[in-house]
Amino acid sequence: xxxxxxxxxxxxxxxxxxxxQLCFLNGTWNVVSTWIVLGVFIALALAxxxxxxxxxxxxxxxxxxxxxxxxHWFGTDPWGMDVFSRTIFxxxxxxxxxVSSVILGIVAGVLLGAVAGFFGGFLDDLLTRxxxxxxxxxxxxxxxAVLALLGNNAINLIFICAFYNVPVYARLVRSVVSPLRxxxxxQAARVSGNTSLMIVxxxxxxxxxxxVFSQFPLSCAWAIQIVAxxxxxxxxxxxxxxxxxxxxxxxxxxxxxxxWWPSVFPGLAIVISVWxxxxxGNQLKSVFFTGI
Amino acid sequence: MTDLNxxxxxxxxxxxxxxYYVLRGVTFKVPAGAKLGLVGESGCGKSMTAASIMRLxxxxxxxxxxxxxxxxxxxxxxxxxxxxxxRGKRITLIFQDAASALNPLCSAVQHVADVYARHIxxxxxxxxxxxxELLAKTGIPKHLAHNYPHELSGGMSQRVMIAMALGxxxxxxxxxxxxxxxxxxxxxxxxELIERTVEEIGSSLxxxxxxxxxxxxxxxxxxxxxxxxIVEAGNREQIISGPGHPYTTALLHSFRAQPGKRMPFIPxxxxxxxxxxxxxxxxxxxxxADNQCWHxxxxxxxxxxxxxxxxxxxxx
Amino acid sequence: MTVWKWAKFLAKRMAQLxxxxxxxxxxxxxxxxxxGNPVYLIVGQSATSEVIQERIHKFGLDRPLWEQYxxxxxxxxxxxxxxxxxxxxxxxxxxxxxxxxxxxLSLFALLLSLLWSIPIGVIAAFKKGSLLDSLIQxxxxxxxxxxxxxLGLVLIFAFFAKFHLLPAPLGRIDSNIAxxxxxxxxxxxxxxxxxxxxALSSSIRHLILPAVTLAITVSPSILLLTRNTMERVLESNxxxxxxAFGLSSLTVIRYSLxxxxxxxxxxxxxxxxxxxxxxxxxxxxxxxxGIGFYAVDAMNHSDYEPIVAVVxxxxxxYNLAYLISDVIAAMVDPRARL
Numbered sequence: 001x002x003x004x005x006x007x008x009x010x011x012x013x014x015x016x017x018x019x020x021q022l023c024f025l026n027g028t029w030n031v032v033s034t035w036i037v038l039g040v041f042i043a044l045a046l047a048x049x050x051x052x053x054x055x056x057x058x059x060x061x062x063x064x065x066x067x068x069x070x071x072h073w074f075g076t077d078p079w080g081m082d083v084f085s086r087t088i089f090x091x092x093x094x095x096x097x098x099v100s101s102v103i104l105g106i107v108a109g110v111l112l113g114a115v116a117g118f119f120g121g122f123l124d125d126l127l128t129r130x131x132x133x134x135x136x137x138x139x140x141x142x143x144x145a146v147l148a149l150l151g152n153n154a155i156n157l158i159f160i161c162a163f164y165n166v167p168v169y170a171r172l173v174r175s176v177v178s179p180l181r182x183x184x185x186x187q188a189a190r191v192s193g194n195t196s197l198m199i200v201x202x203x204x205x206x207x208x209x210x211x212v213f214s215q216f217p218l219s220c221a222w223a224i225q226i227v228a229x230x231x232x233x234x235x236x237x238x239x240x241x242x243x244x245x246x247x248x249x250x251x252x253x254x255x256x257x258x259x260w261w262p263s264v265f266p267g268l269a270i271v272i273s274v275w276x277x278x279x280x281g282n283q284l285k286s287v288f289f290t291g292i
Numbered sequence: 293m294t295d296l297n298x299x300x301x302x303x304x305x306x307x308x309x310x311x312y313y314v315l316r317g318v319t320f321k322v323p324a325g326a327k328l329g330l331v332g333e334s335g336c337g338k339s340m341t342a343a344s345i346m347r348l349x350x351x352x353x354x355x356x357x358x359x360x361x362x363x364x365x366x367x368x369x370x371x372x373x374x375x376x377x378x379r380g381k382r383i384t385l386i387f388q389d390a391a392s393a394l395n396p397l398c399s400a401v402q403h404v405a406d407v408y409a410r411h412i413x414x415x416x417x418x419x420x421x422x423x424x425e426l427l428a429k430t431g432i433p434k435h436l437a438h439n440y441p442h443e444l445s446g447g448m449s450q451r452v453m454i455a456m457a458l459g460x461x462x463x464x465x466x467x468x469x470x471x472x473x474x475x476x477x478x479x480x481x482x483x484e485l486i487e488r489t490v491e492e493i494g495s496s497l498x499x500x501x502x503x504x505x506x507x508x509x510x511x512x513x514x515x516x517x518x519x520x521x522i523v524e525a526g527n528r529e530q531i532i533s534g535p536g537h538p539y540t541t542a543l544l545h546s547f548r549a550q551p552g553k554r555m556p557f558i559p560x561x562x563x564x565x566x567x568x569x570x571x572x573x574x575x576x577x578x579x580x581a582d583n584q585c586w587h588x589x590x591x592x593x594x595x596x597x598x599x600x601x602x603x604x605x606x607x608x
Numbered sequence: 609m610t611v612w613k614w615a616k617f618l619a620k621r622m623a624q625l626x627x628x629x630x631x632x633x634x635x636x637x638x639x640x641x642x643x644g645n646p647v648y649l650i651v652g653q654s655a656t657s658e659v660i661q662e663r664i665h666k667f668g669l670d671r672p673l674w675e676q677y678x679x680x681x682x683x684x685x686x687x688x689x690x691x692x693x694x695x696x697x698x699x700x701x702x703x704x705x706x707x708x709x710x711x712x713l714s715l716f717a718l719l720l721s722l723l724w725s726i727p728i729g730v731i732a733a734f735k736k737g738s739l740l741d742s743l744i745q746x747x748x749x750x751x752x753x754x755x756x757x758x759l760g761l762v763l764i765f766a767f768f769a770k771f772h773l774l775p776a777p778l779g780r781i782d783s784n785i786a787x788x789x790x791x792x793x794x795x796x797x798x799x800x801x802x803x804x805x806x807a808l809s810s811s812i813r814h815l816i817l818p819a820v821t822l823a824i825t826v827s828p829s830i831l832l833l834t835r836n837t838m839e840r841v842l843e844s845n846x847x848x849x850x851x852a853f854g855l856s857s858l859t860v861i862r863y864s865l866x867x868x869x870x871x872x873x874x875x876x877x878x879x880x881x882x883x884x885x886x887x888x889x890x891x892x893x894x895x896x897x898g899i900g901f902y903a904v905d906a907m908n909h910s911d912y913e914p915i916v917a918v919v920x921x922x923x924x925x926y927n928l929a930y931l932i933s934d935v936i937a938a939m940v941d942p943r944a945r946l
Binding site: 346348351376377378379380381384385387389392393394395396397398406407410411440442453456460 | 737844845846848849850851852853854855856857859863866867940941942943
């Protein structure tokens with residue numbers, strides 16, 4: 001009959017692909033530009049070795065503080081190193097540090113949050129206080145203190161960033177798991193003989209993967225800023241390893257003399273990376289929390 | 293005493309991608325002092341009609357055609373400023389979910405006082421005094437008057453809204469599903485309260501509901517809506533004992549479940565408002581539908597004084 | 609709300625604060641002891657073994673951990689937060705001297721950001737969906753991605769190096785101008801009180817860039833919060849009901865502002881708490897002599913007591929701000945008093 005066939009057509013078009021859904025909720029230009037830029041960054045990071053870039057670690061005393069030219073697209077820094085290639089190579093360093101520390105934080109946070117959310121009561125309160133303690137520390141200062149006291153190396157840097165992510169994901173997971181404690185499928189699992197731990201792992205944690213996944217880019221964006229900030233002070237990554245924060249530090253003293261390029265370009269790279277990752281996180285959130 | 297006359301009201305909602313034809317030519321009259329019931333399933337346009345009368349439609353809705361005449365005044369042509377003089381003062385709307393319609397940061401008495409002070413300019417102190425009285429009339433004692441909305445039950449929140457409406461003394465009171473979501477016992481109390489209020493103020497009542505049984509207890513005139521159109525309008529006796537439209541008949545059946553027998557229901561689904569199809573909108577679900585029904589749209593025609601039906605097969 | 613209800617509410621929050629403070633002190637204690645013996649905090653890396661042994665005994669670092677913790681807490685409460693090997697002052701004295709600088713910077717940054725964030729946020733909400741709204745949101749998100757220390761450098765480049773509009777980032781006031789008598793410690797306020805115009809002008813010119821930089825970094829959160837809360841309020845059923853009952857648009861605006869007050873005030877309290885510790889990188893870039901700069905400077909001279917003390921102080925301030933923001937929320941919104 002006429003009306004029924006027309007209705008089915010509309011029903012089918014309502015189930016757009018996930019990409020269309022993304023564009024509809026966030027604006028096509030927004031989505032496309034974010035993904036393209038992110039793709040470019042990842043491609044550059046992966047292909048950095050084979051691209052025709054100057055050596056990012058080549059100190060060259062005769063070419064210090066050269067302004068941008070056809071030879072050095074972003075100019076050279078106070079040690080004579082090429083800023084452009086260092087900016088590209090630094091993508092690896094910053095992104096790797098950020099991603100690894102966030103993943104570490106997610107693993108710990110999800111476990112703690114799931115346990116606290118599921119068992120509730122005292123454990124739950126304990127987790128909330130624990131999260132409040134960690135989130136009450138001045139992030140930059142405490143990070144500096146930890147690196148200064150426990151050793152100024154990349155491992156500690158990753159640990160402190162992971163440490164800061166733990167309460168974020170613990171709270172997120174707890175807020176997902178807690179209301180599901182009395183859910184029917186949990187009761188069913190219990191009745192069919194699952195132990196509490198099995199219930200947590202097999203049934204509850206998979207429900208948290210979507211919110212965690214959409215928070216992930218946002219945490220990476222934050223981590224890049226922390227890593228850059230700490231390296232700017234001289235903690236964390238040190239010269240000559242290319243990293244945006246330490247690059248900015250290298251150029252900082254010369255900016256008052258008008259030599260802007262060693263600091264400005266790495267900073268722009270940070271702005272773009274953080275912007276893109278934040279956008280990605282918001283897009284994922286918009287899709288996952290309205291349901292595809 | 294004022295008449296409300298709605299003529300061929302057409303409203304569209306534009307979501308940027310699609311257009312929903314929510315009201316497709318609504319025409320009915322609310323004579324002065326009448327109690328009119330507007331009945332239909334969810335999505336048929338009852339709340340949209342109320343919102344249109346109050347000119348409180350969402351931003352993406354447009355009144356494409358039609359007139360809403362309050363005596364001789366066409367509400368469609370009024371500016372927002374002029375509309376504000378009408379709202380609350382001459383026409384008042386009581387919302388469905390009363391608890392969410394109250395400001396969580398204001399206590400019950402503050403709500404009533406604010407509305408009272410707006411329409412009858414008094415000092416803060418005097419309006420408060422009147423507010424307590426109004427709340428007491430609707431059954432909220434003084435010691436509860438200072439409660440915040442989250443400290444009030446659904447029924448009490450609805451009483452607060454009715455007190456606010458009382459304070460306005462409007463010429464027309466529109467109650468948009470005021471009892472949905474409330475316990476049956478509370479429902480009866482709220483409905484009685486509305487009846488009393490309307491009689492005390494002397495206003496007309498438009499009672500919107502999906503429950504034709506409830507509507508038939510209060511209202512002397514009943515209007516049935518389906519898919520954005522009026523399909524039947526008549527007095528209570530006419531509608532209840534001799535419905536002309538198959539939809540009305542089906543509605544009445546659904547509310548009269550016989551003990552022991554299977555509960556009657558209307559097969560099919562509410563039509564998609566994005567499509568303007570040929571013929572009668574009820575045809576897909578109508579047992580009497582024939583070729584004529586699929587191709588031409590029945591208009592409202594009077595089958596007896598005061599009783600209008602939009603169907604080719606009326607009173608079968 | 610009755611006095612009794614308030615007392616219960618406050619008692620509950622204080623108890624929570626207490627637990628968190630214990631947690632903070634334990635965490636700091638663990639960090640300072642994690643490398644084994646924190647004696648190096650006190651004597652430095654290159655002391656002889658006899659001095660080390662003597663110091664270990666003197667500071668009770670050879671006693672069991674829990675005893676050390678008790679002694680540590682007692683010291684904190686007595687006001688003994690360590691001595692700086694770099695300035696030879698007790699750390700608390702150093703902090704006292706430098707706190708006004710941080711306060712001045714934080715307060716002005718907060719004021720500046722409120723000045724533009726809240727009105728723009730409200731406007732964006734009223735004009736929801738318009739081009740203006742999209743532009744405002746875009747700029748806010750962009751500002752969120754900019755690292756504060758880099759922005760400071762860029763502004764220094766633009767306003768000092770290139771266009772010579774503002775002075776060099778070398779402290780709070782030109783070195784050739786006498787400081788006004790200290791009343792509040794905030795040079796701008798003190799100059800105003802002493803009617804010392806040259807000092808006022810100089811201190812403001814030194815304060816602008818770091819305050820603006822800091823303000824830009826915290827504005828996005830305030831702006832987006834204001835806008836989103838206002839948006840939710842404007843679309844809520846009770847605003848619709850207020851309009852349905854014919855309340856004037858002035859009343860509707862009053863209602864909506866009242867309803868965003870709670871979250872916005874909370875955000876302001878938290879931002880101030882954050883700024884005290886979060887301004888450290890800006891202080892370093894502008895050589896602004898606050899507690900952040902003090903901590904970093906000391907750390908660069910292998911002096912670690914100051915940074916530990918500053919971390920503790922900032923954590924305390926932040927949690928206190930959190931408590932105050934809860935109290936504010938409860939005063940404004942009756943639903944938060946549970």
